[in-house]
Amino acid sequence: MKNLLFLPFMMIVFGVFAQDLEGAWKLTHLNGEPVKDRECVKIYQDGYFAFGIKTSDNNHFLNAGGGLYSIEGEEYKETFDFYTENPELVGSTQDYTMDFVDEKLVLSSRRMGKNYIEIWEKISEREDPLDGTWVITGRKRDGEIQTMTPGDRRTIKILGGGRFQWIAFNSATGEFSGTGGGNYTAQNGKYTEYIEFFSKDDSRVGASLGFNYEIKNGDWHHMGLSSKGDPIYEIWSDYRKTYLEKQK
Structure with missing residues (x-):
């Protein structure tokens, strides 16, 4: 008992x-x-x-x-x-x-x-609609969505307490491709990142990037311009459901 x-x-x-x-x-x-x-x-x-x-x-x-x-x-x-x-x-x-x-x-x-x-x-323990750990599962190229299945090499983004960090890595080889992070806001379909560190280019610190976003069937659809000014359309999925649970 x-x-x-x-x-x-x-x-x-x-x-x-x-x-x-x-x-x-x-x-x-x-x-x-x-x-x-x-x-x-x-x-x-x-x-x-x-x-x-x-x-x-x-x-x-x-x-x-x-x-x-x-x-x-x-x-x-x-x-x-x-x-x-x-x-x-x-x-x-x-x-x-x-x-x-x-x-x-x-x-x-x-x-x-x-x-x-x-x-x-x-x-901060601020809560926002995008709080979570996400993994990228799709990108739009030439007007078409190209899906991807996360494996050893994957890109994730974690958001919580008003902070974000993305990381690209290979967990099998230990290879690290890049990371960046800082503060963010997410309100009324508008998502803005305020960069505080960036592994590839310190000069990007202080910049802000604004995007539109929408949650569709549990996935985060992310639209806007990259740090280089190129148009992007990305799909991010729940990391645990999309990757972790499939590794068991």
Whole structure:
């Protein structure tokens, strides 16, 4: 009987922690020292996480990582789909001890023989109609929609807490093709990205891109002009339904 009572309790705890995590967080302290020379923002949404790191003084891109996360009590795990600083860790799982102190997220871990204590402060838990983790499944070329099936090589976009990040990578080889992110707004069919980091071109930081969008049968249809001024029409689908559930 005790075990039967314990299971729903654990489900409640997982739900509370997962809900608390969703949104955007900023790394404020590492091993007791304030993080000043760089900015690291991590987005949690729908069981997925992604972070991007840039220098504070000139917005130079440093690195990025992300993948699936899970929570069991105070144990928190991250499994990397991509990690630009250490691509050899793609596919591996990092264990953490997780706690919340004064509404701050504290993650403790041991990596490569060293102890790490990270303190994260939530930037925002704003909710928008496009919040989620998405994977690109279609593009319009020459007036026709060309569909694609996500595989080892895929492009995803995670949105939560008013922040976005897209990443193109190959989880089988560890190859990383690019990433970018920043703030966004999504209202009345208008979606605007405000770029705060871009791995391929630091000069794009500060630019904004506006698009029209529509949700059709659960897919996000995204129309406008690319950063180079080329017309784009993209279709993004729910990452979990389109990719993750098909890998089981």
